[in-house]
Amino acid sequence: MKNEPIDEVVFLHGINCRDRIIAYEFYKLVFPKLCWAANDYLNDEHYAWDVVTAVFDRFMEEKETYGTLSHVEAVLYKRVCWASLDRLKALKRDKSNYGTSELDVVSDEEASIEDLIVKAEYYNLIREAMKTLPDNYSFVLEELFLKGTKSDEVARLLNTTNNAVYIIKNRALKRMYQILKDKSIIIILLLFFPPT
Amino acid sequence: MATTKTRIAELAFRHLTDDLSKNDQLELDQLLQDPTNQKLFQALTDRRRIMAAVKGMQNAEAQVDASWQKIEAAHHLRDRNKEAAYPLHNKYTVWRKYRVAAAAVVFPLAGFVAWYLWQHREQDVVPPVTPAASTIQYASYTPKPVKAYWKRAANLVVSLDEQPNGVVGYSDGMPVTKSDSGLAFPVARRSDLPLPDTVQTVLTLKGGFYPVWLPDGSRVWLNSASSVFFASAFDGSKRLVSVTGEAYFDVVKDGKRPFYVLTPGLKLEVHGTKFNIQAYAEDSIVRTSLVEGKVTVTKMDDKQSITLKPGEQAVLTKKKKLEKITGSASINKATAWKSGKFVFENDDVKSIIDQLCRWYDLEVEYKGTIPTKTFNGEFYHSDPVEMILGYLHDRSGIKFTREGKKIIIQPLP
Numbered sequence: 296m297k298n299e300p301i302d303e304v305v306f307l308h309g310i311n312c313r314d315r316i317i318a319y320e321f322y323k324l325v326f327p328k329l330c331w332a333a334n335d336y337l338n339d340e341h342y343a344w345d346v347v348t349a350v351f352d353r354f355m356e357e358k359e360t361y362g363t364l365s366h367v368e369a370v371l372y373k374r375v376c377w378a379s380l381d382r383l384k385a386l387k388r389d390k391s392n393y394g395t396s397e398l399d400v401v402s403d404e405e406a407s408i409e410d411l412i413v414k415a416e417y418y419n420l421i422r423e424a425m426k427t428l429p430d431n432y433s434f435v436l437e438e439l440f441l442k443g444t445k446s447d448e449v450a451r452l453l454n455t456t457n458n459a460v461y462i463i464k465n466r467a468l469k470r471m472y473q474i475l476k477d478k479s480i481i482i483i484l485l486l487f488f489p490p491t
Numbered sequence: 492m493a494t495t496k497t498r499i500a501e502l503a504f505r506h507l508t509d510d511l512s513k514n515d516q517l518e519l520d521q522l523l524q525d526p527t528n529q530k531l532f533q534a535l536t537d538r539r540r541i542m543a544a545v546k547g548m549q550n551a552e553a554q555v556d557a558s559w560q561k562i563e564a565a566h567h568l569r570d571r572n573k574e575a576a577y578p579l580h581n582k583y584t585v586w587r588k589y590r591v592a593a594a595a596v597v598f599p600l601a602g603f604v605a606w607y608l609w610q611h612r613e614q615d616v617v618p619p620v621t622p623a624a625s626t627i628q629y630a631s632y633t634p635k636p637v638k639a640y641w642k643r644a645a646n647l648v649v650s651l652d653e654q655p656n657g658v659v660g661y662s663d664g665m666p667v668t669k670s671d672s673g674l675a676f677p678v679a680r681r682s683d684l685p686l687p688d689t690v691q692t693v694l695t696l697k698g699g700f701y702p703v704w705l706p707d708g709s710r711v712w713l714n715s716a717s718s719v720f721f722a723s724a725f726d727g728s729k730r731l732v733s734v735t736g737e738a739y740f741d742v743v744k745d746g747k748r749p750f751y752v753l754t755p756g757l758k759l760e761v762h763g764t765k766f767n768i769q770a771y772a773e774d775s776i777v778r779t780s781l782v783e784g785k786v787t788v789t790k791m792d793d794k795q796s797i798t799l800k801p802g803e804q805a806v807l808t809k810k811k812k813l814e815k816i817t818g819s820a821s822i823n824k825a826t827a828w829k830s831g832k833f834v835f836e837n838d839d840v841k842s843i844i845d846q847l848c849r850w851y852d853l854e855v856e857y858k859g860t861i862p863t864k865t866f867n868g869e870f871y872h873s874d875p876v877e878m879i880l881g882y883l884h885d886r887s888g889i890k891f892t893r894e895g896k897k898i899i900i901q902p903l904p
Contacts, residue, residue: 304720304731304733304753305733305753305754305755308692308718308720308733308735308753309735309755311642311690311692311720312642312692312694312718312720312735314718314735314772315563315566315772316755316772316773317735317755317772319559322555322558322559322562323552323555326551326552326554326555326558327547327548327549327551327552327555328548330547330548330551330554331544331547331548331551334547340547340550340551343551344551344554344558347558348558348561348562351558351562352561352562352565352566355562355566356566356569358642358648360642360690360692362690409496410496410527410530410531410534413496413497413499413500413531413535414531414534414535414544416500417500417503417504417535418541418544418545418548419548421541421544421545422544422545422548422549425545440507440538440541442542443538468510472504472505472510
């Protein structure tokens with residue numbers, strides 16, 4: 296607790312008390328990441344939303360307390376993975392009953408959960424970093440790196456020069472890299488406190 | 492393994508942003524000899540996957556509120572089912588239980604009324620006093636006085652109502668004792684033990700009230716539906732406590748270790764003082780009232796801070812503005828709850844009803860437009876709720892109706 300930022304202490308307290316206002320704020324932060332993790336198994340956004348909702352609903356009814364927010368998140372990730380696997384198996388059972396195609400089931404669950412947490416946090420960092428950037432920065436990054444648009448096309452869309460796009464790209468990357476560097480501690484903490 | 496994966500994530504990001512140094516590249520080549528690492532690295536650098544993930548998360552973000560509403564609905568449904576399962580809530584059972592008593596009261600009363608009417612048949616008939624439409628329909632209800640819990644780490648909750656005075660548990664090997672003056676956490680620690688990492692929470696439910704002695708000898712009084720969260724032992728540089736709801740602090744002076752109180756949105760730095768903090772989440776405001784000493788209140792987001800003198804209040808408004816109230820601040824009103832009192836000073840119906848609901852463990856439903864009238868008055872926590880509602884009714888055009896634990900408030904027709 297002593298090394299955590301102040302906001303995290305307040306969040307943790309609220310979560311441990313199952314304070315519904317604070318839990319809602321926390322839920323807003325973790326819901327997209329957990330949904331991505333569930334969707335990675337289920338390959339269906341709506342099923343993923345349902346799974347995460349059910350997992351967090353059960354979590355809110357429990358009385359267990361946690362020492363760090365990372366621990367809470369790690370527990371939620373693990374439960375989402377298990378719940379997604381259960382849902383996947385149920386879907387597979389239903390489909391085999393109707394004689395339709397087989398669904399893949401992840402074989403090495405533990406290893407895939409570890410990877411999944413890293414990937415979810417990583418993608419989320421990129422998403423959050425893009426959200427904090429000025430509009431033109433995030434637009435350029437999205438076009439160049441996520442959509443694969445050529446820089447002269449981006450320059451045309453922004454009604455500017457190639458050189459200006461290059462400068463914006465570098466500044467945006469620098470800022471994003473700083474954000475990633477500062478926040479990578481979350482990933483370390485998350486993996487440092489393995490789920491129980 | 493954890494650091495390897497984190498490092499791969501960092502290198503993947505550098506790769507994505509064309510920021511890999513030669514050393515990084517060498518390290519990456521080495522790490523990628525492991526097929527598992529290679530698979531992870533590919534997933535983290537595949538731009539189409541990243542775009543799909545970011546889009547998926549954006550879609551999920553748009554669904555947060557809908558998902559939370561489902562969680563809330565399920566929670567309320569469970570609560571209602573629990574209530575329905577409670578036998579006293581079954582109207583038939585209640586009627587069966589009390590029908591003999593009712594008969595014993597009603598028949599003699601009917602006989603008395605018949606005799607009275609017979610005796611006074613020649614006299615002028617006084618018109619009966621019919622109850623007004625606003626008659627308050629509820630039974631007397633006084634909450635239990637304690638309703639407090641000590642929540643230890645590792646899923647252990649001690650109900651302080653049920654425990655007799657004495658040792659009620661241990662905090663890192665030291666006894667935690669309950670007495671008439673509250674729950675006391677050990678001050679003295681064995682010097683051969685390292686500082687514990689465990690945290691303690693004491694919380695009260697609606698209608699609860701509880702005093703706590705912190706590990707430095709400071710005292711906290713918790714009002715209803717409140718909680719205090721702190722380390723089992725404060726370290727050498729600071730004393731950190733987190734609060735939700737409402738609490739009154741009497742902090743022991745310690746020049747070497749400042750005392751910090753955290754609430755959502757605010758940090759208070761305290762130097763041996765007495766103050767009250769009101770931070771109920773549903774109120775959307777945080778009010779700090781200083782009785783003695785000095786307190787610095789700092790907003791967590793923009794670090795704006797103000798220092799309070801005795802008799803002053805700091806208010807974090809609904810719009811997240813930090814304001815100081817100097818002249819009109821009523822410290823007696825803010826701390827009256829600690830003496831078992833409600834003090835209303837120009838309070839509107841909603842703020843009064845919120846206080847009553849917290850203390851008497853009630854819920855409220857507003858119907859129609861409630862007059863924005865303000866009230867003054869002083870009541871004791873031991874007063875029945877209908878007495879206070881009766882007072883409000885007499886001074887306003889408001890009807891109060893009780894349905895179980897719910898009070899329905901509506902303007903008089």
